[in-house]
Amino acid sequence: MRTYRNRKLRFRKLMIFVAAISFIFLSTECIFKTVTLTMLEPDEGGEVQPLPGNHKYLINTSVDIQAMPDDGWDFDRWEVDEEFYSNEKETKLEMDSEKTIKAFFSRQPVTLTMEDEEGEGSISPVPGEYQFDYSTLVGLSATPTEGWEFDRWQVDGVFYSSEEETELSMDADKIVEAFFNEEPVASVTLSMHEPIGQGAVAPTVGDHKYDAGKSLTLQATPAEGWLFEHWLVEDAVYSSEHEAELTMNTDRNVKAVFVRKTHTLTMLEPSGSGNVEPAVGISIYKEGSVVTLVATPSNGWDFDFWQIDGALFSYNSQITITMNASKTAKAFFVEEPPTVFTLTMVEPIGQGSVSPPVGDHTYIEGTSVPLSATPADGWEFEAWYLDGTFYSDSETTSIIMDRDKSVSAEFVQKAEKVTLEIYKYGRGTVSPPEGTYVYDKGSSVDLSATPDSGYHFEEWLVDGTTYEVPEITITLEWDTIAQAVLRCNCGGSCEK
Template sequence: MRIAVVLLTVFAVVFLATGCIFKTVTLTMLEPENGGEVQPLPGVHNYLTGTVVSIEATPGDNWDFDRWEVDGGFYSSEEATTLKMDSEKVVKAFFVRKPVTLTMLEPSGQGDVDPDPGMLSFEYGAVVDLSATPTKGWEFDRWQVNGAFYSSAESTTLTMDNDKTVKAFFNEEPVASVTLYMLEPIGQGEIQPLEGDHEYNAGTVVTLKATPSEGWLFDHWLVEGALYSGDQEAYLTMNTDRNVKAVFVRKTYTLTMLQTSGSGSVEPPVGSHVYEEGTEVMLVASPANGWEFDYWQIDGVVVTGNPEHKVTMDANKTARAFFVEEPPVVFTLTMMEPSGQGSVSPPFGITHTLKEPLSP
């Protein structure tokens, strides 16, 4: 009896001290700043006091895991770690951008560049100063970044928001005259200056103009085979001989085939289809068994009840086919007066309409 009283007393002390036999605490997982995912997922999670919880961070592409913070203070730099739940906890993961690489190529021509040729690592978003110094008898022409024209200024800046390859171009100081070789354009359109060779005084700024033919669009200018400008009217300083070419591309439009109304298939199939301007596309509707074609709707307007319809792609268009169920077959039963004496059902003298024939 005395032992039972002692046990009850101990139980009461534990209960009053803890509030209950099984006490729980809360882990609040905050949304990470950016760049990755966490486990447990962001939100509020309840655990028994003393539970050891596994927490894990998975960085996204081009991101690195940096640290865990618990209750606003540093906790761990390990992507996967554990946390003992001996009290309420607020947890947050931090990710940082991976470094990006600047590859400085050897310049074309004679001159020095800063940074020096080689591969350099920078934090994401860093702004790098580029500087070019031509050798005597040479002059700076342009910077290329990732193979495309970037700047004609000897000193400029470059924002490192991804890996980049940079090259400087130097030309010999201009002679009395230089030649612009206007090459035959790619695609169809008119150009100014006309195709052929054109001489200019050194330093002349030449206006390049491109006019696409019907059904075509101007895309870009190439100078010395490299992308120079996407403007139909661009300006080129003739401080050396230049090869110039205009690039035109075909104009295209999209035909969007919507899901049919009713049961049936269409050709082209449901989805988006790209065609060159002027292309004639045959729309074909095939009803399912027990259905029949009703009409085509183009851009929301009913155009024909013919299951085959040709459209000319002179703009973006939306097409939808409508099908309806076939009407039921109706049979007529006419009961004639019987020969002899007797009754019939249905009664004679009345015409009856049936949706399906009577079984014999």
Template sequence: VVDLEAIADQSYQFVEWTGDNGTIADTTANATTITMNGSYTIRAEFDITTYTLDISSTAVGNVIEPGEGSFEYDDGTMVNLEAVADEGYHFVEWTGDNGTIGDLTANETTVEMLNDYTITAEFEINTYSLTVDSTAGGNVIEPGEGTFEYDDGTMVNLEAAADEGYHFVEWTGDNGTIGDVTANETTVEMLNDYTITAEFEINTYTLDISSTEGGSVVAPGEGSFEYEHGTTVDLEAVADTGYHFVEWTGDNGTIGDVTANETTVEIFEDYTITAEIEEMAAEYYQLTVEVEGNGTVDIDPDQNEYEEGTEVTLTAIPDADWNFGEWTGDHKGEDAEINVTMDEDKNITAVFEEEPTDEYELTIAIEGNGTTEPGEGTHTYENGTAVTVEATPADGWQFSEWTGDVPEGQENETEITITMDMDKVVTANFEEEDTTLFDVGITNYDEEVVKGENVTIEYTVHNPTDKVVTEDIILIIDGERVVVQEDVTLEPGQEVTLEYQWEAEDAGEFTISTDDEDDPDPVTVTVEEEDDGMDMMLIGGIVAVIVIILALIGYMMMKGGEGSETEMEEETEEMEELETDEEEETDEEELDEEDETMEEGSDEEEMEEETEEEEMVDEDIEEEL
């Protein structure tokens, strides 16, 4: 028995053993056996491998190459694929056994046949974007405004609603499939991406205006006028002489005041209105003429009452050394003779002015720190002279304004011009500048000190600007502005730490803050009264020394001449030394009181020294005795 095995090349397959195959165990198996009962000739038969390609598609499209169904291909064959979508649909991808398809998302591609495959062409309906907006004066309520997605062929309802006072005009943009472009309610068929706009326009209305006999409408006139919705139109009716305006009639519901000849009408619809004018009975009016200053007025004709429309001539006649100035009241003007038409009661005043003198005084005053040119004081000028006055602020001050007899419109100018036609007084007002640029913050300080000691205040100064700045540093101590460091110069962004010693002269609590009204972190320093205990100790020591000296003197007097002159001198020297020691101790104590930072240990040492000295004196006295 001989083993047989046939191996196919790539893309081929074993078929069968042919020839003298009678004793072959399995002629269709590539690996089998043959029983050798004689001489045999056998042949291994091979065929190329073939595979089945099953192709289908979803609805709304089909595969046109190679078609749809089952197809046989030799191993390794590159098969062209092409899928075509129906109208309104699009190809999506090839699904199934798609591992050897060139591009799954391309409707035209290839598949390499390396096995049996089943593939499907997938289609989907097209979707399109509908972008809807509107102009001013309304909006789209169906489907709304914005961007919406619809399947191909969808009929979308459109509805546009106009605001009050507006009306819909048409749909513009991609309006080719809109049912009725001029209807605010219609449809659009989605066959592509569309952008459409609902166009609105403001309503316009007609205003018809007329008047009755005896006058006319001068604003806006008489006739027909077109206005947009909501427009406020000025109305003015003028009556002829002998007539008067009565009221506006017709569509007068939106007229501001129907009885006023000058009023307004707000346009919301078509309106027809009429200015009603009537003839009036004769009216009589009074003319009151007054005089201010020295002069008279000639009235022609001079009557108690005047019929409406009467023209009266007034002539102003000044007294000696006086001039006519002007008319005030119900007539304004500077002509000495005027004509007044009596259409109402009138009150007119003739103003007379005294003739000007040759010279006038200009008094200049100053409020704040600054100077003027001419300087502060009283100056005399001829009538009509134009005097230029200039204000210059002092350092740290700025000009604020002029007050007094200042020409209108020049109050805030540093340089003004005054025409001398009367005595005048002006004041230049200056105010302190607030130009602090540095940021100052207190970082450390002595919270409690004794009166007379120095309070150490540590603070930081920061230049927040983008330039070199030089400024004085100011702290607010107990409500007073104190310059703690002059002319500090910092580079842009630079910050330094500085220290200031403030002498606490009074007891109490004191607030210290930066030169900033809004300083959020003011600090408080407590200053206590001086401790009198050391003074009492010094007084006690001095009293003790005096007692000892007096005792020595008494002792010496009792001893009389018993002691030698030398002993007397030695005792005197000892007394002087004691007095000197006491004086030195007193001086040292006074220095210690001025030194506010002295330690309590120093006081104790001095007390011990005083005690030792007192003990030495006691020993000397005992020796003498």
């Protein structure tokens, strides 16, 4: 008997344990649910982790996000669902719902370094370092000392201009140096050095004497399979023209630079809507260069495929090609199907009609839908409600279909109107002042009378009923006349 009771007791405990576990499971919603993090591609200036695309996580997962700016760029901010989230490059995101995130980068300021002058003269800006916003246009000015003349500006060791005053676009950190020469002597020497690469030059290789100030023509002829690139004067790039004019106002060291043959990549205008890199047009590459092509569709479009020289090449939006010959590239984009949302017109409150009529209506995303409400006889329009929230008190309005929406109109019965005429007899004031007023039937109106000095309040007469107090409240069930009587304390007759 005792064994039976023990078994029965253990069974009850087991059932209580199972019930408790079931309650905990249901109350904590112990369900493995996932949500999607959509990492958008940054517009420019850096990379992100997780990589651009869709990533699934268990709900309430804390996700590490990281922004890595490119050289010359700074991280600016994270935006989650198009709203500011954080300005930390590395942070966490709580995945308690579907989310879309995007990183934004901004250009770093650039530095202009003005070196000390070569020769004698002054420059502006004076030697030193200066910070500028990216793409700022900076004016350069050089003034030679007497007996000297300005020769040239060099930017990052490369010839830039022979004008004393010029402008420089700050699209990167730059080092600027000004060169001044002593005024020319009677004769100067042109030293033509052996070219870099293969080709012929004129004047020929060697030293040549010229009168100071003479202008001469430099000529470069590349060998077969080579291209002329530029002239070097004093080891600085001077000109990219095959024939270049050079003024001999001082001794000059000149060298021609030839490079191997290059090929052209012609990027055609895409089919559909989107952007391509390299940009539409002609780009030049050295023999054997590996070039990356990137196609980015516009909003509402998808990438389809690349064509190279008129033939299908790849269905990947990013590809590489080897420039072993001149080539033509074209990207193809296809339009995404339009997004459609449903407008549900709910049966109006009260009596009246609406347009669009009651029921479900579908519209393409972004459509502006006009709404109009027409009350029935004896009714008037009160308000529009969007998804149960007040939207407008105008009978005609419109909504933008950027999601599924529910709209309802409310009509109310028109109230019957009655008039109240107010007069006074004697001297004093009444409230409301004398006149005729219109009220909704059933309205309550406060009346008060205040006699002038030397007068006293006697009574209110309201449609033949007498009230002997100066302040009363009446209910208007019909057209009503109210008169306040104010008597003179002298006992004589009183004028109104």
